[in-house]
Amino acid sequence: NNYALIMAGGVGSRFWPVSRTEYPKQFIDFFGVGKTLIQSTYDRFLKICPPENIFVVTNEIYTDIIKEQLPGLHENQILAEPIMRNTAPCISYGSMKIASLNPDATIVVAPSDHTITNQEAFIEAIGQSLKAASENDCLITLGIKPSRPDTGYGYIQYIENTLKTDNQIHKVKIFTEKPNLELAKSFIQSGDFLWNAGIFIWSARSINKAFSRHLPEMHEIFLQGGPVYNSENEKDFISDAYQQCTNISIDFGIMEKADNVYVLPADFGWSDLGTWASIYDIAEHDYVGNAVIPAEQVMMFNSSNCMVNVPKDKLVILQGLHDYIVVESNNTLLICPRSEEQTIKQVVADVKAKF
Ligand code: GDD
Ligand code: MG
Incomplete structure (x- = not known):
C-alpha cells in the first residue's frame, strides 16, 4: 500500500542562470555524478515502493523533461499542473488521485531537489514512518537538526509524547513555517527546535481529512474529481480545478494548523539545495x-x-x-x-x- 508522490514543480530561481524556469534545478546534475536530482530522488523511492506506485506532480511545461529523465514512469504517473499554485494543491490532487486507485494507500510526499547522503538511514526512516502512518491517523514529518537560523525552513518543536505504536515519533507542539530572522534565532538558541525536512508521510485518508478540515474549499475542488481521476477526462478537470485554487503551501495550509502532526527526528545527511x-x-x-x-x-x-x-x-x-x-x-x-x-x-x- 506504499506510494510516493514527488513534487517537482518549483523553479529554483536562486540558482539562476544554471537553474532556469525552462529547466529548473531538480532536472540538473549539480555534482556531475551522472544523475539529476529528480533521478536520484526517484531511485531512492524504487527501494521503498513498487515503480508503478511512484507519482510525480509537476507543471505541464516540464512533463517532457520528466518523461526523458524518468522513462520508467507511465503517462498516468505524471500529474501535470496547468499553473503554479504552490504545494498544497499539488498534494491535494496527488492524494485524491492515489486514494482513487487505493483508498488504503500510505504516501510519502517528497521534494525532488534535495540531496541525501545516507541512503540506508533514509530508507529506514521512511519505512518506519510509513508503517506508523498506516496504523495511526497522523501527519508525520521528518525533523533535521538545524545548524543556522535559516528563514527558508519550517521549524518544529515537539513534546515527549509519542505515537502509541512507535516511541520515536513525537507529537509536534509548534510548527512555524519560514519564521522571521529574529524568531529563527530564538528557535536556534532554545536548542529545542528541528527543521522540517519537507518530506511528509501519511495515509491518503489522514491527509484528505486534514484538507477537509483546514483547506475545505481546496478539498472540495479536488474531491469533485473522484470519478475522473485516472481516466481520459482527468486533464480537463484539472485545468479547471487549478483555476479555482488558492496559492498556498502545505506548510502554511495544513502543517501549521493540524493538531495531529508528529515528527521523526532523523539524520541521513539531508540537504535542501536551496542556494x-x-x-x-x-x-x-x-x-x-x-x-x-x-x-x-x-x-x-x-x-x-x-x-x-x-x-x-x-x-x-x-x-x-x-x-x-x-x-x-x-x-x-x-x-x-x-x-x-x-x-x-x-x-x-x-x-x-x-x-
Ligand atoms: N508540483 C509542484 N507544484 N511542485 C512544487 C510547487 C508547485 O506549485 N511549488 C514547489 N514545488 C516543489 C519544489 O520543486 C520542491 O521540490 C518542493 O515542492 C518544495 O517546495 P519549495 O518551494 O522548495 O519549498 P521550500 O524549500 O521553500 O520549503 C519547504 O521545504 C523546506 C525544506 O527544504 C517547506 O516544507 C519547509 O517547511 C521546509 O523546511
Ligand atoms: Mg526547497
Whole structure:
C-alpha cells in the first residue's frame, strides 16, 4: 500500500542562470555524478515502493523533461499542473488521485531537489514512518537538526509524547513555517527546535481529512474529481480545478494548523539545495576552500572560498578573487559575493523584466 508522490514543480530561481524556469534545478546534475536530482530522488523511492506506485506532480511545461529523465514512469504517473499554485494543491490532487486507485494507500510526499547522503538511514526512516502512518491517523514529518537560523525552513518543536505504536515519533507542539530572522534565532538558541525536512508521510485518508478540515474549499475542488481521476477526462478537470485554487503551501495550509502532526527526528545527511551555499557545503573543496564544478578548465590564482560552476569546455581564470560565486550557463555569466546570494532571486526578477 506504499506510494510516493514527488513534487517537482518549483523553479529554483536562486540558482539562476544554471537553474532556469525552462529547466529548473531538480532536472540538473549539480555534482556531475551522472544523475539529476529528480533521478536520484526517484531511485531512492524504487527501494521503498513498487515503480508503478511512484507519482510525480509537476507543471505541464516540464512533463517532457520528466518523461526523458524518468522513462520508467507511465503517462498516468505524471500529474501535470496547468499553473503554479504552490504545494498544497499539488498534494491535494496527488492524494485524491492515489486514494482513487487505493483508498488504503500510505504516501510519502517528497521534494525532488534535495540531496541525501545516507541512503540506508533514509530508507529506514521512511519505512518506519510509513508503517506508523498506516496504523495511526497522523501527519508525520521528518525533523533535521538545524545548524543556522535559516528563514527558508519550517521549524518544529515537539513534546515527549509519542505515537502509541512507535516511541520515536513525537507529537509536534509548534510548527512555524519560514519564521522571521529574529524568531529563527530564538528557535536556534532554545536548542529545542528541528527543521522540517519537507518530506511528509501519511495515509491518503489522514491527509484528505486534514484538507477537509483546514483547506475545505481546496478539498472540495479536488474531491469533485473522484470519478475522473485516472481516466481520459482527468486533464480537463484539472485545468479547471487549478483555476479555482488558492496559492498556498502545505506548510502554511495544513502543517501549521493540524493538531495531529508528529515528527521523526532523523539524520541521513539531508540537504535542501536551496542556494549556492548548500552546493558549496556539500561539494569538494581545494585546500583554500574553492569548490569548482567541473574542475577541468578552471584555473585559480590567489583565490579562495569561491563557488565556481561553469560549462565543461569553458576556460576560466580567477585571480585574487575571494568568497565569490562564479556561475555560467546558457551563455549567461553571474558573479556575486557569496554573502549576497539571497539577492539572486530578486536580481533574476529584475533581469527577466529587462530581457
Ligand atoms: N508540483 C509542484 N507544484 N511542485 C512544487 C510547487 C508547485 O506549485 N511549488 C514547489 N514545488 C516543489 C519544489 O520543486 C520542491 O521540490 C518542493 O515542492 C518544495 O517546495 P519549495 O518551494 O522548495 O519549498 P521550500 O524549500 O521553500 O520549503 C519547504 O521545504 C523546506 C525544506 O527544504 C517547506 O516544507 C519547509 O517547511 C521546509 O523546511
Ligand atoms: Mg526547497
